[in-house]
Amino acid sequence: xxxxxxxAGGALVLVSALALSACSSGASTDGGTDAAGACAPSxxxxxxxxxxxxxxxxxxxxxxxxxxxxxxxxxxxxxxGNGGTYKNFFNQIEAGNAPDLGQIEYDALPNFRVQDGVxxxxxxxxVMDAQDQFIDWxxxxxxxxxxxxxxxxxxxxxxxxxxxxxxxxxQAGIAIPTTWDEYAEAAKAIRAEGGYITNFxxxxxxxxxxxxxxxxxxxxxNDGEAWNVTLDSPESTKVAEYWQGLLDDDLxxxxxxxxxxxxxGYNSGEVWxxxxxxxxxxxxxxxxxxxxxxxxxxxxxxxxxxGSAAGNWxxxxxxxxxxxxxxxxxxxxxxxxxxxxxALSSMNKTANIYPATKxxxxxxxxxxxxxxxxxxxxxxxxxxxxxxxxPDFTWGPTMTQTYTDVADGFSAAISGSGTxxxxxxxxxxxxxxxxxxxxxxxxx
Amino acid sequence: xxxxxxxxxxxxSAAKPASATKRVRGPRESLFSRAGAMLVMAICTFYFxxxxxxxxxxxxxxxxxFTSSAPLWFADFNLIENIAALANYRDGLFxxxxxxxxxxxxxxxAIATLFATMTGYALAKYAFRGRETIFNIILGGVLVPATAxxxxxxxxxxxxxxxxxxxxxxxxxxVSPFGVYLARIYASSSVPDELVxxxxxxxxxxxxxxxTVSTRLMMPAMVTIFLFQFVTIWNNFFLPLIMLRDEExxxxxxxxxxxxxQVSQIPEIRALVIIGxxxxxxxxxxxFLGLQRFWRSGLGTGAIK
Numbered sequence: 001x002x003x004x005x006x007x008a009g010g011a012l013v014l015v016s017a018l019a020l021s022a023c024s025s026g027a028s029t030d031g032g033t034d035a036a037g038a039c040a041p042s043x044x045x046x047x048x049x050x051x052x053x054x055x056x057x058x059x060x061x062x063x064x065x066x067x068x069x070x071x072x073x074x075x076x077x078x079x080x081g082n083g084g085t086y087k088n089f090f091n092q093i094e095a096g097n098a099p100d101l102g103q104i105e106y107d108a109l110p111n112f113r114v115q116d117g118v119x120x121x122x123x124x125x126x127v128m129d130a131q132d133q134f135i136d137w138x139x140x141x142x143x144x145x146x147x148x149x150x151x152x153x154x155x156x157x158x159x160x161x162x163x164x165x166x167x168x169x170x171q172a173g174i175a176i177p178t179t180w181d182e183y184a185e186a187a188k189a190i191r192a193e194g195g196y197i198t199n200f201x202x203x204x205x206x207x208x209x210x211x212x213x214x215x216x217x218x219x220x221x222n223d224g225e226a227w228n229v230t231l232d233s234p235e236s237t238k239v240a241e242y243w244q245g246l247l248d249d250d251l252x253x254x255x256x257x258x259x260x261x262x263x264x265g266y267n268s269g270e271v272w273x274x275x276x277x278x279x280x281x282x283x284x285x286x287x288x289x290x291x292x293x294x295x296x297x298x299x300x301x302x303x304x305x306x307g308s309a310a311g312n313w314x315x316x317x318x319x320x321x322x323x324x325x326x327x328x329x330x331x332x333x334x335x336x337x338x339x340x341x342x343a344l345s346s347m348n349k350t351a352n353i354y355p356a357t358k359x360x361x362x363x364x365x366x367x368x369x370x371x372x373x374x375x376x377x378x379x380x381x382x383x384x385x386x387x388x389x390x391p392d393f394t395w396g397p398t399m400t401q402t403y404t405d406v407a408d409g410f411s412a413a414i415s416g417s418g419t420x421x422x423x424x425x426x427x428x429x430x431x432x433x434x435x436x437x438x439x440x441x442x443x444x
Numbered sequence: 445x446x447x448x449x450x451x452x453x454x455x456x457s458a459a460k461p462a463s464a465t466k467r468v469r470g471p472r473e474s475l476f477s478r479a480g481a482m483l484v485m486a487i488c489t490f491y492f493x494x495x496x497x498x499x500x501x502x503x504x505x506x507x508x509x510f511t512s513s514a515p516l517w518f519a520d521f522n523l524i525e526n527i528a529a530l531a532n533y534r535d536g537l538f539x540x541x542x543x544x545x546x547x548x549x550x551x552x553x554a555i556a557t558l559f560a561t562m563t564g565y566a567l568a569k570y571a572f573r574g575r576e577t578i579f580n581i582i583l584g585g586v587l588v589p590a591t592a593x594x595x596x597x598x599x600x601x602x603x604x605x606x607x608x609x610x611x612x613x614x615x616x617x618x619v620s621p622f623g624v625y626l627a628r629i630y631a632s633s634s635v636p637d638e639l640v641x642x643x644x645x646x647x648x649x650x651x652x653x654x655x656t657v658s659t660r661l662m663m664p665a666m667v668t669i670f671l672f673q674f675v676t677i678w679n680n681f682f683l684p685l686i687m688l689r690d691e692e693x694x695x696x697x698x699x700x701x702x703x704x705x706q707v708s709q710i711p712e713i714r715a716l717v718i719i720g721x722x723x724x725x726x727x728x729x730x731x732f733l734g735l736q737r738f739w740r741s742g743l744g745t746g747a748i749k
Contacts, residue, residue, distance in 0.1 A: 049689075051689055053702065053705060053706060053709075054706075054709060055706050055709060055710055055713070076608075076689035076690055076691075077689065077690075077691040077694075077702060078689060078702065079685070079701055079702045079705040080705040080706065080708070083701070083702075083705040084685050088685070088686060088689075091595065091598055091599075091686065092602075094599075095598065095599050095602035095603075095607075096602065097602050097605070097607060099689070258707070258708070260510070260511060260515065263511040264511050264512065267511045267512055268512065279708070279709070282710070282711060283708070283711050285711075286507065286711030286712055286714075287511060287711060288511065289507055289508040289511070290508060290511075290512055351706075351709045351710065352709060352710065
């Protein structure tokens with residue numbers, strides 16, 4: 001299985017060059033639907049295609065199809081975005097047979113925007129009015145701060161908090177850290193007990209970005225003319241130096257994330273805490289079943305005592321893809337899917353989606369205490385965190401490549417050659433090179 | 445040291461039965477080189493079997509044992525429960541995928557074998573203008589990796605509006621340049637021209653000769669081509685990834701890959717991916733064990749000629 005996936009990965013890399021060249025030429029062709037005034041309802045019944053990788057999306061769509069006989073939606077499935085679906089979208093846009101709607105994560109959306117892959121649906125009825133329903137920072141993720149522009153409807157978010165083993169902290173008499181300084185102190189105390197406070201992931205660069213996000217850092221800025229790349233900004237460097245310090249002192253585990261080893265680290269009590277997003281709750285429940293009832297959730301440690309800033313890890317949107325003949329109907333469906341309580345409940349049930357709407361945290365599923373977390377209603381913490389995420393964080397247009405480059409550097413740092421700061425610096429340079437190669441304007 | 449002598453004798457007699465009277469003695473191998481060879485083979489066997497062993501063991505565990513127990517040995521035996529869970533998940537979608545894979549790979553390989561055998565036979569047995577050019581072009585096709593063709597194929601199928609259909613994956617797997625190459629080599633060495641001549645004199649048409657006489661002689665090569673093509677289509681991942689969006693059409697490789705990519709959404713799926721991966725290799729094992737006899741004799745025949 002792993003072998004097969006590795007081979008597939010190789011294949012992806014192989015053709016990525018092809019795909020890239022295909023995309024860049026795609027951007028210059030017909031340009032697709034102009035948003036201005038073009039968003040009018042179609043005559044007669046319409047069938048929309050919607051490609052997603054959320055398991056069980058059919059259930060939510062069935063509710064819509066029941067209520068809207070004239071706008072039927074068909075669900076199509078792909079692997080997760082970076083696993084092939086984004087490449088497919090670009091190929092399909094180039095070939096002129098893209099689905100009407102596609103799921104796109106926030107960090108990939110700028111890439112689609114830059115390559116004209118998504119339709120501006122701001123003129124479609126109801127879209128601009130929906131702004132107030134969504135958590136502020138998610139709205140700026142889909143508008144890029146442009147006037148009269150909306151490139152997708154926010155779907156879910158991943159506000160971050162601190163998952164920790166309440167029983168172990170209590171037995172060892174260690175206070176739950178509220179600042180990063182206290183976290184480092186606790187790390188030493190836990191190391192003395194034979195455990196690790198957490199695991200530092202060498203490959204989840206978007207998790208690291210979430211920490212930079214919390215520290216008020218920026219990796220990308222677009223001044224309307226060109227991009228600034230600031231992977232090595234002071235805030236970013238501060239976060240990297242902090243974790244490099246923990247790594248140097250052997251205070252954090254370095255298990256490869258999302259593996260059995262990693263699950264076992266948590267299941268066996270070797271690793272005590274994890275700063276992760278709301279969906280991480282399910283990861284722990286599933287990966288560390290023997291520790292049921294012993295976990296709890298607290299707000300993320302802060303850089304300044306008494307602060308209240310949260311990071312975010314993950315989240316996606318529903319976009320209307322370039323070439324859709326029915327942007328109006330597609331926009332209506334996207335709005336419904338991501339605001340209707342029934343739809344949100346369905347997606348939460350089948351795929352553990354945490355909605356991007358301000359009232360999303362009010363869903364029945366989020367109002368109960370969870371036995372796995374000692375009866376705590378952990379979603380209160382995440383709802384609070386969602387409102388504390390800095391709204392002005394921008395993703396770059398070449399995130400897949402940036403992730404790969406920085407992850408290479410992080411792996412090297414963990415195996416002892418170089419540091420996290422080196423990885424950010426080289427990631428910075430490679431990102432600038434990649435953007436230039438893709439003819440994207442960039443300031444140096 | 446009796447054993448090496450007898451086995452050396454056996455080997456010579458097996459390879460050259462005609463000259464049994466004048467026995468040629470192979471060089472005596474030293475214990476050292478024999479042990480070395482065995483060691484290398486043992487390491488290779490170990491290397492290839494451990495992942496399958498791991499897969500089998502992992503597929504028998506429940507979720508809690510999976511993370512906590514030793515990876516290469518059994519905990520509670522839950523194989524049946526796991527298969528039942530797989531069958532229940534999304535109305536047994538997995539078995540639809542298995543069926544699709546069997547159809548893509550089985551029917552695809554059968555037709556590809558027929559095409560390749562016919563082409564190879566024609567290239568070997570008929571002299572016509574441009575024969576070598578055609579053969580060289582086909583031979584060039586062997587060098588082009590299938591993944592490099594996937595994207596152009598996608599654009600072609602998009603033009604005719606046939607992406608996301610059964611045919612978009614099935615049709616491209618009907619061609620096997622390597623099969624043509626193999627069939628030509630084999631036909632020229634194992635189908636005597638005299639036999640074809642004799643059939644013609646007896647009044648048999650070319651098509652009838654091919655199906656009644658030549659295919660019998662070429663059977664070992666055909667089995668080999670079938671097996672190669674079956675495995676190639678079964679493992680083909682990239683073409684379905686690009687072409688298909690409707691999960692009812694997925695082959696099992698793509699389906700499992702997509703499930704595996706959903707693990708971050710629903711970690712429980714991981715167990716299903718593992719049990720699915722175990723089940724997905726069974727048809728390959730059956731194909732190999734069932735056809736191995738023909739395949740071996742085929743390669744052997746080729747080697748002697």
